[in-house]
Amino acid sequence: MGKFLVHRLLGVLPVMFGVSVIIFLLMHLAPGDVTTVLLGPQATEAAKTELRHALGLDQPLPLQYGRWLWRTLHGDFGVSIATQLHVAALVLPRFVNTMLLTVASLFLAIVIGYGAGLFAALRTRSIFDRGTMVVTLLAGSTPPFWLGLILVLLFAIRLRWLPVSGMTDMAGDGGALDVLRHLVLPAVTTALGPAAIITRMVRSSLREALERPHVRVARAKGLSRGVLLRRHVILNALPPIVTITGLQLGYLIGGALLTEVVFAWPGLGSLLYDSITARDMPAVQATTLLIALAFVLVNILVDFINVLLDPRLRDA
Amino acid sequence: MDVPSDRVGVDGAAVAPPGEPRRPLSQRYWRLFAFLRDRTAVLAAVVLLAAALGAVFAPWLSAHDPYEADNLLRFAPPGTPGHLLGTDQQGRDMVARLLWGGRVSLLVGVVPTVLASIIGLALGMLAGYARGLLDQFVMRVLDVLLAFPMVLLAIAIAGVLTPGVTTEILAITVVLVPYVGRLARTATLGVVTMPYIEAARAAGGSSPVILARYVLPNVLSPIVVYATTLMGLMIVVGAGLSFLGLGVQPPVADWGTMVADGRVVLRRAPHVTVLPGVVILIVSLAFNFLGDGLRDALDPRTARR
Numbered sequence: 001m002g003k004f005l006v007h008r009l010l011g012v013l014p015v016m017f018g019v020s021v022i023i024f025l026l027m028h029l030a031p032g033d034v035t036t037v038l039l040g041p042q043a044t045e046a047a048k049t050e051l052r053h054a055l056g057l058d059q060p061l062p063l064q065y066g067r068w069l070w071r072t073l074h075g076d077f078g079v080s081i082a083t084q085l086h087v088a089a090l091v092l093p094r095f096v097n098t099m100l101l102t103v104a105s106l107f108l109a110i111v112i113g114y115g116a117g118l119f120a121a122l123r124t125r126s127i128f129d130r131g132t133m134v135v136t137l138l139a140g141s142t143p144p145f146w147l148g149l150i151l152v153l154l155f156a157i158r159l160r161w162l163p164v165s166g167m168t169d170m171a172g173d174g175g176a177l178d179v180l181r182h183l184v185l186p187a188v189t190t191a192l193g194p195a196a197i198i199t200r201m202v203r204s205s206l207r208e209a210l211e212r213p214h215v216r217v218a219r220a221k222g223l224s225r226g227v228l229l230r231r232h233v234i235l236n237a238l239p240p241i242v243t244i245t246g247l248q249l250g251y252l253i254g255g256a257l258l259t260e261v262v263f264a265w266p267g268l269g270s271l272l273y274d275s276i277t278a279r280d281m282p283a284v285q286a287t288t289l290l291i292a293l294a295f296v297l298v299n300i301l302v303d304f305i306n307v308l309l310d311p312r313l314r315d316a
Numbered sequence: 317m318d319v320p321s322d323r324v325g326v327d328g329a330a331v332a333p334p335g336e337p338r339r340p341l342s343q344r345y346w347r348l349f350a351f352l353r354d355r356t357a358v359l360a361a362v363v364l365l366a367a368a369l370g371a372v373f374a375p376w377l378s379a380h381d382p383y384e385a386d387n388l389l390r391f392a393p394p395g396t397p398g399h400l401l402g403t404d405q406q407g408r409d410m411v412a413r414l415l416w417g418g419r420v421s422l423l424v425g426v427v428p429t430v431l432a433s434i435i436g437l438a439l440g441m442l443a444g445y446a447r448g449l450l451d452q453f454v455m456r457v458l459d460v461l462l463a464f465p466m467v468l469l470a471i472a473i474a475g476v477l478t479p480g481v482t483t484e485i486l487a488i489t490v491v492l493v494p495y496v497g498r499l500a501r502t503a504t505l506g507v508v509t510m511p512y513i514e515a516a517r518a519a520g521g522s523s524p525v526i527l528a529r530y531v532l533p534n535v536l537s538p539i540v541v542y543a544t545t546l547m548g549l550m551i552v553v554g555a556g557l558s559f560l561g562l563g564v565q566p567p568v569a570d571w572g573t574m575v576a577d578g579r580v581v582l583r584r585a586p587h588v589t590v591l592p593g594v595v596i597l598i599v600s601l602a603f604n605f606l607g608d609g610l611r612d613a614l615d616p617r618t619a620r621r
Contacts, residue, residue, distance in 0.1 A: 014456070
């Protein structure tokens, strides 16, 4: 078990190296001159050359990459061009807010997906089952940013139950309840697509597990449905469900980026959007790198949970 | 024959077993009939055809110019005489804008998927056929691309480069290549162990000939099915990029930018936001149904129960 974790964590290094190269090159490809952004259009050519030298932009590309990587590994993401703040200080609170939204959405997606999937699997071909399938199909194709706006229209503008956007009210106390009220719509918006896919997976995986011979025997023995599910079905059905839940995290993080913009949720997504609009490359770099790292680590966690659940995978 | 677990596509769908060489003509017609019997899939195909025709013939179909503002007729609700689906905050006709918007939106959904399928197919087939170092190298590079959440990488690429339709297409293509590449490699690995490949090699067939004549036809159908489903997803992703202003630039609008435009007048005229979203939803759904239908028709074994 420990060996598995160490092996997977070591595997992160080459992947993150590749990720950092891609992000570095991408920023390098960005059109426009940093020195013009920093010094303004009136700057003389000499001043630009001097700044370029000070920033190390006149050095060969691999050397620039090495220096950037070295600083990044030490937690120095540079200074944001738009806000003149240290990017690390800018990114950290945003990261916490994004985590809050992502975890809340994941929780919702799991509760909805596992619940609806379980009921649909136990009542195959019932009205509930068919209805669930129709809804999951629709939810899977709905653009999340649009869904967010529709929810705002219904629950914030028409019914006035929930706030339109932001994370706290100006007049509010900024306490947990206030944040929670603001969290509902973005979390539902982000969760719906992944919840749909999880529902379908839970349903099909459970149906398959229910049809296995040992379950039929257990049923013939007269076990109650609850005992049957707990002892013989659920553990067998879990691995594909955990895998698909892990895959959904990718969509969830991606979806959260868009949702944050719709709801002005102060997380990494809206920071990424603002930084791109302001062409603030150090902030874009740090945000992208951080999200990718989180995504890679989460995937390892999912694999680890799967190994815990299914001993057969341990030797693989 | 059981479908081995390694022949499962990225979305968990079973990939057609690569066992048989090309079927005789009559059997290929049979596939067409199987598809035509699937009413949902045919309906989906009709919807997509209508959307495509609407986009292509937009200038002849719409009575209004999509960019022509009419200050006297702003926020007209759907059902207004002369404006079937109403007008937006500048008095521009919604029907015209949806038809013209389809030109960009469909392009952004379809073109990158086709490009990525071709590139991914080539990479995956090469990796799976050559094995060894080339395989290792290609797969590690694809792994790195897969380390980004799909939307994040698309936003980063489209956001850093000069915004526009070309950038958007490029961004989505890059994001999709690893997904198709992995599927193509898995399918190729299943094919290359088949006796007819060995026979072709023994008969002196060169690698390019074997790849083109014996491997490609047998790995194509899972890729086609997967690509069709991806188009549905990419319509949504592309609309998301446009929504963020990273795609097509004003005054040209696609369905994503229309949703973004409507956002400011959500309270006053919800239809400006609602309608383009509904269109995105329907088209994306149609691609999904078409993909399901193609899968069932191309591989009877996975036909739905």
